[in-house]
Structures are given as structure tokens and as C-alpha cells.
Amino acid sequence: MFSPFSRRGFLRSLCATLPVFSLDQLVAGLPLGVQFVNVAREAGLHAPTIFGGERKNNFLLETTGCGCAFIDYDNDGWLDIFLVNGTRFESEWPAGQAPVSRLYKNNRDGTFTDVTLKAGVARTGWGQGVCAGDYDNDGFDDLYVTYWGDCALWHNNGDGTFTDAAKKAGVTTNPGNGQCRWNTGCAFVDFDKDGHLDLFVANYIDFDPKTAPLPESGPCVYKGILVPCGPPGLKGGKNILFHNHGDGTFTDLSEKSGILNTPGTYGLGVLVSDLDNDGWPDIYVANDSTSSTLYKNNHDGTFTDIGIESGVAYSADGKPQAGMGVSAADYDCDGSFDIVKTNFAGDTSTLYHNQGNLTFEDVTYLAGLGRNTRFLGWGVSFLDFENDGWVDILVTNGHVYAQVADTEVESGYRERKVLYKNLRNGRFSDVSADGGPGILEKVAGRGCAVGDFNNDGLLDVLVNCINDVPQLLRCESTLKNNWIRIKTVGVKSNRSGIGARISCSTPGHRQMDEVRSGSSYVSQSDLRVHFGLGSAEKADIEIHWPSGVVDTLPGAKANQVLIVKEGDWPRNGNG
Amino acid sequence: MLVRLLASGEPALASRAPIDQQSAGDADKLKNIEARAASLKSQGDAQGALAAYEEAAALDPQSAPYQDEIGFLMAVLNRRDEAVAHFKRAVEIDPKLAVAHYHLGAAYWLAQDSSAALVELQYAVTIDPINAAYQSKLGQALTAAGKYEDAIGHLKVATTAEPRDRAAWNNLGLALGKAGDRLAAVDAYQRVVDLDPNSVEARNTLGLALVNTRQADEGIAQFQQALVLDPSNNTALFNVGFAHLQKNRLDLAIAAFREVIARDPGIAAVHYNLGVALKDKDDVDGAKAEFARALAIDPKLAEAHYMTGIACWQSGEFDQAATEMRAAIQEQPEYAAAYFMLGTVLKQKGQLGPAEEALRTAIRLSPDDPGPYNTLAQVLRQKGQLDESKKLFEEGLRIKQKKESELGTMLTR
Numbered sequence: 001m002f003s004p005f006s007r008r009g010f011l012r013s014l015c016a017t018l019p020v021f022s023l024d025q026l027v028a029g030l031p032l033g034v035q036f037v038n039v040a041r042e043a044g045l046h047a048p049t050i051f052g053g054e055r056k057n058n059f060l061l062e063t064t065g066c067g068c069a070f071i072d073y074d075n076d077g078w079l080d081i082f083l084v085n086g087t088r089f090e091s092e093w094p095a096g097q098a099p100v101s102r103l104y105k106n107n108r109d110g111t112f113t114d115v116t117l118k119a120g121v122a123r124t125g126w127g128q129g130v131c132a133g134d135y136d137n138d139g140f141d142d143l144y145v146t147y148w149g150d151c152a153l154w155h156n157n158g159d160g161t162f163t164d165a166a167k168k169a170g171v172t173t174n175p176g177n178g179q180c181r182w183n184t185g186c187a188f189v190d191f192d193k194d195g196h197l198d199l200f201v202a203n204y205i206d207f208d209p210k211t212a213p214l215p216e217s218g219p220c221v222y223k224g225i226l227v228p229c230g231p232p233g234l235k236g237g238k239n240i241l242f243h244n245h246g247d248g249t250f251t252d253l254s255e256k257s258g259i260l261n262t263p264g265t266y267g268l269g270v271l272v273s274d275l276d277n278d279g280w281p282d283i284y285v286a287n288d289s290t291s292s293t294l295y296k297n298n299h300d301g302t303f304t305d306i307g308i309e310s311g312v313a314y315s316a317d318g319k320p321q322a323g324m325g326v327s328a329a330d331y332d333c334d335g336s337f338d339i340v341k342t343n344f345a346g347d348t349s350t351l352y353h354n355q356g357n358l359t360f361e362d363v364t365y366l367a368g369l370g371r372n373t374r375f376l377g378w379g380v381s382f383l384d385f386e387n388d389g390w391v392d393i394l395v396t397n398g399h400v401y402a403q404v405a406d407t408e409v410e411s412g413y414r415e416r417k418v419l420y421k422n423l424r425n426g427r428f429s430d431v432s433a434d435g436g437p438g439i440l441e442k443v444a445g446r447g448c449a450v451g452d453f454n455n456d457g458l459l460d461v462l463v464n465c466i467n468d469v470p471q472l473l474r475c476e477s478t479l480k481n482n483w484i485r486i487k488t489v490g491v492k493s494n495r496s497g498i499g500a501r502i503s504c505s506t507p508g509h510r511q512m513d514e515v516r517s518g519s520s521y522v523s524q525s526d527l528r529v530h531f532g533l534g535s536a537e538k539a540d541i542e543i544h545w546p547s548g549v550v551d552t553l554p555g556a557k558a559n560q561v562l563i564v565k566e567g568d569w570p571r572n573g574n575g
Numbered sequence: 576m577l578v579r580l581l582a583s584g585e586p587a588l589a590s591r592a593p594i595d596q597q598s599a600g601d602a603d604k605l606k607n608i609e610a611r612a613a614s615l616k617s618q619g620d621a622q623g624a625l626a627a628y629e630e631a632a633a634l635d636p637q638s639a640p641y642q643d644e645i646g647f648l649m650a651v652l653n654r655r656d657e658a659v660a661h662f663k664r665a666v667e668i669d670p671k672l673a674v675a676h677y678h679l680g681a682a683y684w685l686a687q688d689s690s691a692a693l694v695e696l697q698y699a700v701t702i703d704p705i706n707a708a709y710q711s712k713l714g715q716a717l718t719a720a721g722k723y724e725d726a727i728g729h730l731k732v733a734t735t736a737e738p739r740d741r742a743a744w745n746n747l748g749l750a751l752g753k754a755g756d757r758l759a760a761v762d763a764y765q766r767v768v769d770l771d772p773n774s775v776e777a778r779n780t781l782g783l784a785l786v787n788t789r790q791a792d793e794g795i796a797q798f799q800q801a802l803v804l805d806p807s808n809n810t811a812l813f814n815v816g817f818a819h820l821q822k823n824r825l826d827l828a829i830a831a832f833r834e835v836i837a838r839d840p841g842i843a844a845v846h847y848n849l850g851v852a853l854k855d856k857d858d859v860d861g862a863k864a865e866f867a868r869a870l871a872i873d874p875k876l877a878e879a880h881y882m883t884g885i886a887c888w889q890s891g892e893f894d895q896a897a898t899e900m901r902a903a904i905q906e907q908p909e910y911a912a913a914y915f916m917l918g919t920v921l922k923q924k925g926q927l928g929p930a931e932e933a934l935r936t937a938i939r940l941s942p943d944d945p946g947p948y949n950t951l952a953q954v955l956r957q958k959g960q961l962d963e964s965k966k967l968f969e970e971g972l973r974i975k976q977k978k979e980s981e982l983g984t985m986l987t988r
Contacts, residue, residue: 223822224789359957373889
């Protein structure tokens with residue numbers, strides 16, 4: 001059990017920097033009982049994410065921003081932070097000053113130390129997303145970072161350092177013809193259940209700045225403003241599936257697996273989840289400006305895109321959407337994972353309810369998510385911010401086009417978040433106004449990740465902002481609900497336990513979730529699976545591993561992190 | 576138009592009765608009568624001038640110009656049926672009397688017989704192709720008949736011959752806009768404003784043309800100039816709101832619409848557009864209230880029913896959404912988007928049969944929209960009709976890819 005530092009002391013220091021709120025307001029006057037407060041500065045997250053021109057962008061590459069990750073890279077039980085970074089076309093960076101992706105080590109007192117250089121992960125480029133998974137099963141989670149250009153596979157050496165093994169492993173995504181692939185969302189996934197994590201990488205647009213159209217060429221306009229062209233009209237990229245041989249190397253199985261049967265699409269957010277409860281991971285890709293893709297796992301090394309017929313490709317009225325981020329959870333506790341996806345401004349976020357048999361119904365309006373259309377959504381996550389056992393939804397927003405910052409376009413460039421509370425009846429309520437200053441602060445948000453960085457049992461949120469410092473939204477609560485968190489350690493299954501399905505039962509209530517790599521908008525949340533328990537003091541935990549092994553932990557005590565090794569708690573009770 | 580002709584003192588006689596058919600005494604008498612008639616006409620005495628020409632026509636009943644003059648003056652005196660009879664008599668006597676054809680065409684135009692008007696105006700232009708007024712009127716009539724390309728040709732001749740003819744430039748702008756050449760329409764309307772900078776109507780028209788060609792700020796400048804000329808002009812103020820709405824400056828749009836409503840709460844279109852702006856701000860309840868006000872003023876405003884339906888759908892009020900879509904369709908039976916939304920809502924209510932019917936209608940009315948194909952395919956899939964569902968998905972995909980391909984062609988052009 002880990003002890004959180006003084007909450008009251010932290011809040012006092014926070015009030016010194018936020019004169020708008022008094023301590024009494026923060027602690028006692030919370031209509032929700034919960035609020036989020038941005039503590040990034042105090043935590044030491046000072047480096048801004050640089051990404052494209054600040055006021056004007058010529059190309060979409062300058063707009064998509066970066067992902068972020070909560071990852072316990074040193075296995076000390078405290079979440080560390082990885083923030084992907086970008087660059088600019090116009091800039092010539094002096095030596096040592098080029099923007100680099102950053103790794104921050106958790107100091108366990110609410111602050112972080114930048115260990116980027118020490119860890120060896122400083123790299124400049126048009127960084128996009130990040131996903132985590134122990135691809136070589138050595139007990140330390142590795143990171144895959146996507147780029148426009150060659151990707152990086154940061155092998156965790158287990159000693160606080162990383163080595164880029166992308167080339168050696170065969171996952172650089174370099175097509176070898178001088179072109180650059182635009183890699184975006186990624187996820188580690190053991191698609192063939194051989195115990196080794198494979199890798200899926202979405203691709204966005206076939207982009208070459210030498211030939212890409214400029215805003216004036218269309219002209220490409222948004223609300224009368226000249227903006228970067230695309231994606232419609234530009235050639236879509238092709239997604240990639242790498243198969244892990246188990247020896248540190250991968251082979252590109254994109255064609256053989258059937259994922260190239262879907263025409264070039266504008267892939268962004270990636271979700272891996274067993275959506276049809278058949279024990280095999282499926283892959284959903286939120287595509288921009290076209291139908292989204294659902295690759296159903298055929299169990300034989302191949303996939304079939306059933307997005308359109310399953311009902312998750314389009315909006316409720318059959319239209320393609322500009323999909324960005326995606327997350328999954330069983331929000332109504334009916335035993336199937338549902339999907340939430342963010343979209344462009346002028347559209348809502350989309351909530352697809354899993355009806356079973358790989359059929360989904362768009363329940364956006366029925367569920368209460370239909371009234372917000374003015375925001376442009378990116379990172380999204382299901383998270384139980386109240387710990388009441390029912391997952392809620394957080395959406396991170398920010399406009400695409402830097403040009404709108406100088407206009408009076410309604411939503412503006414910097415936008416607040418939207419927080420939806422699960423009402424436990426299939427509907428959600430927009431509680432953003434009561435979510436605290438971290439929700440209401442306007443930023444140009446992109447990727448977001450969820451995790452409890454201070455181990456107080458409350459889920460916090462990390463947000464990567466474009467041309468700005470990140471946000472670290474600490475969750476504060478007066479609700480005193482219980483929780484439990486499970487860290488999986490695979491033995492027959494992949495070491496990270498990715499793909500393991502975990503159910504959590506308390507009297508009269510059963511939840512479930514999966515260990516997932518990727519999701520949100522090109523980001524990585526804590527691999528540990530969190531359940532809010534409400535007032536329950538114990539829970540019955542059951543883990544179905546990808547290998548088929550089932551572990552059960554009846555009567556697990558609340559308010560702890562359980563480290564469960566595969567096979568240590570078999571169903572017959574001989575643990 | 577005929578009144579303007581009278582006031583401008585246009586020459587009435589294009590030709591005279593053949594002298595060899597008259598006695599010398601009659602000829603002198605006719606000269607005097609003509610002079611008297613012209614004088615009376617120039618003084619604005621239509622009744623007196625009519626009497627004089629009738630006297631002249633009695634002496635020379637085969638004079639086409641006299642018949643034409645009589646017809647013209649009768650039209651001025653609002654004796655339109657009689658005027659038409661005299662114009663017809665004039666062209667019977669002299670089929671090459673261009674002005675008579677022109678007047679007859681104009682008379683038919685005023686009587687809203689556009690087919691007959693077009694015939695006569697075409698005759699006038701054929702006989703006298705350099706007459707700017709004939710070209711202008713024919714252009715106007717062709718525009719009204721939907722023959723925009725033909726209209727543009729004639730109106731260009733008119734404005735070249737008479738560069739100061741505001742009406743011709745205005746009509747040219749209208750025809751160009753209808754034909755899809757919006758930028759050229761802007762140029763034409765700009766000429767109208769150049770010729771008459773104090774015309775509020777011209778400023779409003781130019782402003783709207785600018786807004787419709789994505790030059791909203793320039794359009795707003797015209798509307799604001801119109802408001803300087805006439806601060807009480809609600810049309811200009813409404814147009815300011817509309818331009819801001821186009822540019823998504825919702826707060827400014829809302830402020831403008833609210834000011835118009837404060838001055839005149841009885842304009843349905845203003846309430847409707849205010850509702851649209853509020854809905855774009857996600858003030859769904861406010862939007863519904865404004866759409867309701869629009870409908871209270873104009874229950875036949877199909878778009879307001881449609882947008883109310885959309886707002887209800889967004890709020891999860893599916894029953895009310897369906898009701899509103901049906902109301903929209905009742906007012907506008909070919910409303911493809913309303914059928915599409917009705918089908919979508921019914922599908923979400925689980926009413927698959929009625930959903931299918933509505934979606935099939937949407938496809939029939941708008942076969943190039945992939946949306947209804949996809950939604951209908953989902954309905955059929957739920958009904959177990961998998962083969963047809965698959966075909967519809969494929970068709971929807973084909974249409975979508977075609978549209979994307981066209982867009983790609985545009986970008987690489």
C-alpha cells in the first residue's frame with residue numbers, strides 16, 4: 001500500500017497559485033464531490049510540446065499534435081510520464097535546443113524529474129503517438145513512439161535507460177524509397193495469442209511537404225479561413241500489423257493479415273479490445289473524415305474489416321465522421337465493451353453501445369452526449385472518477401487550426417474539456433461545469449492518458465497540449481469511495497498481461513475491463529486496471545488471460561494494488 | 576416600367592404611316608395631332624395624349640405606331656387588356672415594329688404571362704438587337720424562366736450598350752448568380768452600387784452576394800453602409816447577423832438577430848436564424864424556443880420544423896424529433912433530408928418498418944447522398960435481410976468514394 005503525501009498541504013500550495021479558488025471551496029464546496037486541478041507546473045512538467053506553427057499552419061502535419069503515456073518504466077509502483085514531442089518546419093534548432101520527447105520519473109511526492117537525457121530517449125522529429133507493452137517479455141514495459149517518418153521502439157533496458165531497437169526489430173516503418181510514412185496511433189496486441197506482443201500502427205495520410213497542396217490551392221477553407229488541406233482529397237495511409245517472432249524481431253504482416261483490404265484510410269486513434277467476447281483481440285481504428293474501421297480477428301492470423309456492417313463506421317445518421325480518439329469500456333455493465341470516439345467540431349462525440357454479435361448501436365443522443373457539438377475532441381477516456389463502480393467519460397478538446405485563434409470562431413482554438421458522469425441507467429450527464437478548474441481551463445489539448453500518479457486511489461489525467469506545456473490534472477475527491485487496482489504479470493501470456501480480461505464483482509454489481517495498450521488519442525494510460533468499488537470493502541476478482549488461464553481472487557480487500565501473476569490464483573482455489 | 580418610359584420621354588414613334596396613303600390635308604392634320612400628342616405626353620397628360628393618338632388613329636387606322644402609342648398610354652392608365660389589344664393590332668399591321676413587340680412583351684410580363692412575354696421580347700431583340708432596353712427586358716424574362724445562360728448573353732449586351740443602366744446590371748447579377756457564377760454576379764452587383772451608392776437595396780444585394788462567395792467581411796461592410804444610409808433597415812441588420820453566422824461568429828450573429836427581433840418580432844426568418852446560431856452554441860433549449868417562435872409566425876416554414884427535429888434528436892427526444900420531421904415533410908413533400916432524419920430517428924426507436932420506408936424515400940429523392948444508404952443498410956441488417964443490406968452498404972461506399980475522388984481531383988487541379 002503506498003502512502004499519498006499531505007493532501008491538505010498540497011492544496012494550500014495550490015491555492016497560492018490559484019487565487020480564484022479558496023481552500024474551503026476546493027475541499028468542501030464540490031457539487032460533484034470531485035474536481036480536477038492542473039498541477040503540471042508544480043509537478044515539474046515545464047517543457048512545452050512544440051508542434052507546427054503557433055498561429056498559422058500550412059499542412060495538417062502541423063496540427064495533429066502528440067500523445068502521452070503514464071508508464072511505470074522502473075517498476076517501482078509509481079507512474080512515470082512520457083510526453084511525445086514534435087517540431088516545426090520553419091525552425092533551425094540550435095544544438096541542444098531542439099524539442100525532444102520527454103521522460104519524467106515520479107519522485108513519489110507529487111513532483112517529477114526530467115530523466116530524458118539519462119534515459120536516452122531524447123529524439124527530435126514529428127512525434128505523434130505512444131503505446132506501451134513488454135514486447136520481449138523481460139519484465140519491463142517498452143515504448144513504441146510513432147512519427148511522421150521512422151518510428152522508435154524504445155526497449156526498456158531495466159536500468160533506467162532505453163535503447164531504440166526499431167531498426168533491429170524491423171519496426172521502423174521506413175518504406176525505403178525516401179518517403180516518410182505518417183504513423184499515428186499504435187497498440188501492442190497479441191493477435192495470435194502466442195504469448196508475444198505484436199504491434200499495430202495506424203497510418204494517416206501519404207504526405208510529402210514537397211508535393212502536398214497548400215491552403216491556397218483548393219482553396220481549403222474552414223468558416224472562411226484558409227487552412228491546411230485534407231484529409232479528404234488526399235491519399236490515405238495504410239495501417240501496419242507487425243508480427244512478433246518472440247526473438248526481438250518483427251515481420252510486417254499487413255498484407256497477409258488482410259488489414260490492407262481496407263482502402264487507404266486516415267487512421268488516428270487505435271483501440272484494441274475483444275469486442276465480441278470470443279477471447280481474441282479485435283482492432284478498431286478511428287479514422288478522420290471517412291468511415292472508421294473495425295478489424296475482426298478471425299483467429300487464424302487474419303482480420304476482416306466489418307466496421308460498416310457492425311455499425312461503428314459512421315454516425316447515427318450514416319455519415320462518416322472526423323474520428324480522432326477512441327476508448328472502450330463496459331459502461332452499462334452488461335458484459336460487452338462499448339466504444340466512445342471523439343470527432344470534429346460541429347459534431348458530437350460518438351457513443352456506440354455493444355449489442356452483442358459485433359453489432360453496435362449509436363446511442364450518442366439517447367445517452368446524453370448529443371448536446372455538445374462546438375468542441376473539437378481528441379483524447380478520450382472512460383474513467384471512474386468517482387470510484388462508484390460506473391465508468392464516466394472525459395473528453396480532451398482543442399481546435400485543429402491554429403488560424404482560428406485570431407478569429408471569433410465560437411469554440412476558439414483553446415477549448416475546455418467535457419466531463420460526463422455515468423448516471424447508471426445508460427445515460428450520462430454533462431458535469432463539466434462542476435469538474436474543477438482543470439476541466440474548465442482552455443488549452444489546445446491533444447493526447448490524454450489516465451492513471452493514478454500519486455497513488456491516492458483517484459484517477460488523474462495527463463494531457464499533451466500543442467505548442468504549450470502539458471496538463472497534469474490531479475483528481476481531488478471528498479467522496480471516500482473505495483477502489484482496487486490490478487497489475488497483471490503474464491507468464492504463458494505476454495508479460496504485460498495485455499489482453500487479459502478482468503472482472504470485478506461486489507454485492508449486486510459486476511464490472512469488467514481489459515489490460516490495454518494504446519487507446520485515447522495516440523496515448524497510453526496506466527496498464528494497471530482500476531475499478532471503483534463505491535462503499536464495498538471487498539471485491540471478487542477474476543482474470544481471464546490471453547493464454548486461457550483463469551485466476552480468481554475472491555474477497556480481495558479494497559484500496560490496494562494487487563500484483564497478480566498468471567496462474568498463481570487458479571480457479572480451483574489452489575493458489 | 577411603362578410609367579418610367581413615359582417620364583423619360585422616350586420617342587414614341589418608330590415609324591410613320593405611309594404618306595402616299597394620305598391626302599395632303601390629312602397629312603398636315605396628322606402632323607399637328609402628333610405634335611399635340613407628343614406635347615401632352617411630355618407634360619405627363621396621359622389622358623390627353625391618348626385622346627390625341629386616338630384621333631390620329633381614326634384618320635390613319637393602318638398606322639402601327641399610333642396603335643402602339645395608344646396601347647402604351649392605355650397601359651399607363653391601367654387599362655391593360657385594352658393596351659394589349661392595341662399592341663397586338665400594331666404588330667399585326669407592322670410585324671417589324673420592334674417597339675410594339677417590346678411593349679406587348681412588357682405587357683404580358685406585367686400580366687405574368689412569361690411565355691408570351693418571352694416570344695414578344697425575343698421579336699423585339701431580333702428586329703432591333705442594339706436596343707439596350709429590349710436586351711435588358713428579355714434578359715430579365717429569361718432569368719425568370721430559368722434560362723440563365725441565354726439571359727446572361729442578352730444582359731451583357733444591354734450593359735455594354737448602356738453601362739449606366741442599373742436595372743440591367745442588377746438583372747445580370749441575378750442571372751449570373753442563378754447560373755452559378757457567383758463571383759461574376761458580385762461584379763455585376765458592384766456596378767449597381769457604383770451607379771447608385773445611396774441605394775440600400777443595392778448594398779444589401781451586393782452584401783449577400785459577397786457573403787455567398789465567402790467574402791463575409793466585405794459583405795458586412797456593405798450591410799453596415801446600408802445601415803448608415805438607413806439605420807432602421809432591418810434587412811441590412813439581419814444580413815449582418817447572417818454573415819456573422821456564416822463565419823461562425825455566433826455571439827455577434829446572435830446580437831444582430833436579437834436586435835432585429837427587438838425592432839420587429841414578427842419575422843419568422845430572424846427567429847429561425849437565431850435558433851440556428853443558438854444551436855451551434857449548443858444552447859439546444861434556446862434554439863428550440865426560437866424555432867417555435869418562427870413556426871408560430873409561419874407554420875409552413877419547413878426548415879424550422881426540420882431544425883427543431885434535429886435539436887430534439889440531439890436531446891434524445893426521439894418521439895418529438897419524428898413528429899417534427901413529419902411536419903417538415905408535410906410542408907415540403909420533397910424534403911430529402913427530413914426523410915433521412917425521420918428514418919434515422921425511427922431506426923433508433925426500433926421502428927424498422929417505417930424507418931425503411933422513410934429511408935427509401937430519402938434515397939429516391941437524393942440518390943447521391945451516401946448517408947441514407949448506410950442507415951437503411953443498418954436497418955435491413957437488423958431485420959435479417961443481409962444480402963440487400965450488403966448491397967446497400969456497397970452502394971453507399973461507392974458514392975462516398977466517388978465524392979472523395981472528385982474532391983481529390985479538385986485539390987490537384
